[in-house]
Amino acid sequence: MTVRLEDVTVRFGQTVALEGLDLTVAAGETVALLGPSGSGKSTALKAIAGFVRPSRGRIWLAGADVTDVPPARRGIGVVVQQYALFPHLRVADNVAFGLRAARKPKAEVARRVAEVLEMVGMAKYARRYPRELSGGQQQRVAIARALAIQPPVLLLDEPLAALDAQLRADMLGELQKLRREVPDVAIVYVTHDQSEALALADRIAVMRDARLVDIAPAADLYSAPPSAFTASFLGGANLLPVEVVEGGVRLAGQTLAGLRPQAATLPGDAGGASYQGAGRSGAGGRSEALLLCIRPHAIKLSDRVGEADAVGERGEGGGATAGDSWPGVLVGAQWRGASSRLTCVIDGLPAVSVQVDVPTGECLPEVGAKVSIELPVEACTLVAAEGR
């Protein structure tokens, strides 16, 4: 393990910026710390870099405890959102800063500077000053400067947040390419943008309120989010309140067969036992504290014309004939280019809107039309509702 954080807690006076973070990053692995602002992700990064000292916990770097080692002796590459290039030094001198601090021989400094500038495609700007470069170019120089010292760990703190959308997409591609050029470096990538995390990270650590919520490989977090917060923050899932009944879950009075909660997703310590007696579901026991999670693109929508209106109402198992469809109304539509984002309301669940993505080209129902909302059971997962 190249980086290991053990119960790292950072307090500023009364404010807890980071609470009990355990995290390991292997050599060659990219871990994204994903979360809204104030979630503690940048603080975690600063703790690894040594810019803040943890109030509690230890930080290990390649097997050595570096908790009390100053940043200058950690040898970690750091890239920040504001680039933080030295304004009065030329690009080449900026990149050479770390090498000169390490008292490398002149020839080696020159060779290494040329090498990393070539790597980020900035070789022909070596004589420029930072203020003569665009934001994207400055960020490339900042990355080159961090990589010049051949760090075992590279920390990236919202490196693309200051760039505009098109440039951000380009730089994302550049970063993916760069990743392959430094295969042994452990990368910690702090971002609030899920698309950056999904594109770059091997594992994503979702953070909220100074705590780590979930950490798992990106694909796992997306397809089977372990918590309601992760489900909505990563990929914007629909979260629909359900009750557990025998053979499945009940949503808006209709049963979705074949979906069973995992023991882990159930709140409390009752585990699988809690939904055995869920026949008395209306009582509002803890079986209500579950949410059905489904991605907007997984929902299928169809016009409901001249269909029998009594489909599946109160259907206990017999309602399975209705498939996994719920009657509802389309209340809004936004065209987004490649797809349309439709907003529906399931009959009997007026407080919860359901987001559906429909690829452009498919014919769309009119806003206000009655629709049939199909929730394919294989695309559904259950998560515990937030206890707040």
Added chain:
Amino acid sequence: MAVEALSTPIALGNQAPPQKVSRSVWLLPPLLVLAGLVVYPLVLVAGESFTGGFATWREVIGSVEFRDALVRTIQIAVCSTIGCLLVGTFLAVVISFVPFPGARVISGLVDAMLALPSFLVALSFTFIYGAAGVLGSLVGDSGFLATPWAVIVAEITFYTPFVMRPLLGAMAQIPRVQLDVAASLGGGPWRVLRQVVLPEVKPALAAGGGLTLLLTLNEFGIVLFLGARDTTTLPMLVHTKGIVMFDYPAACVIAVVQVLLSIGLYVALRAALSRQGGARAALD
């Protein structure tokens, strides 16, 4: 001068729109005040210096007394300024970048120091270094107060805040993250100071140093108060000639030299500062 200021807009009056006239009218009072209170007395001083023709000038400029005072003035001003820059930079770096309780209080004290009169420092020096002072009573009268060093140390004490104030402002502008990144790259405190901090505060350093050089060149209160016999500066010489010896023409000659020295230095500083700014602007 006032006539000139009046006649220009009147001559243009036929074609110029009425706002132009009213703007000149607004300019007039401050110009008159300036002319009456600043320019006129200086012209009188310059005129007085020529009452004896060039003879007075030749005599004063040629005197050993004058040349010694000129050299001493420049020596004291340059030494004090260098001292202020060193001490001021050190203190500003400590206050800005070394977190310690009370940094804000000290920063406030710097501002308060700017408001004090300079001779107060000289007075306090006599209490410390004088024959009856704290140090004086311990080691006897060392004669320190009579040397130019006393003046230099007093001026450093008093003028250091003039260097620190712009430096503290400039250092507050440096993003912390820049220093963090410099540290992460392996830069030790000395390297970060030399390669990152000092180049970025160079304009503030130049402004503070320039101001200090000007002020120390013209400092009178401290020198008079310490009253060192072998520390005669140009302002002291003006005072001695004019007030003590009633040799007005000679005093005026020295005063004119003093004014020319100050204006010359000021122009040179402006040029240096704007060249620095110009080089920066050209790169933008």
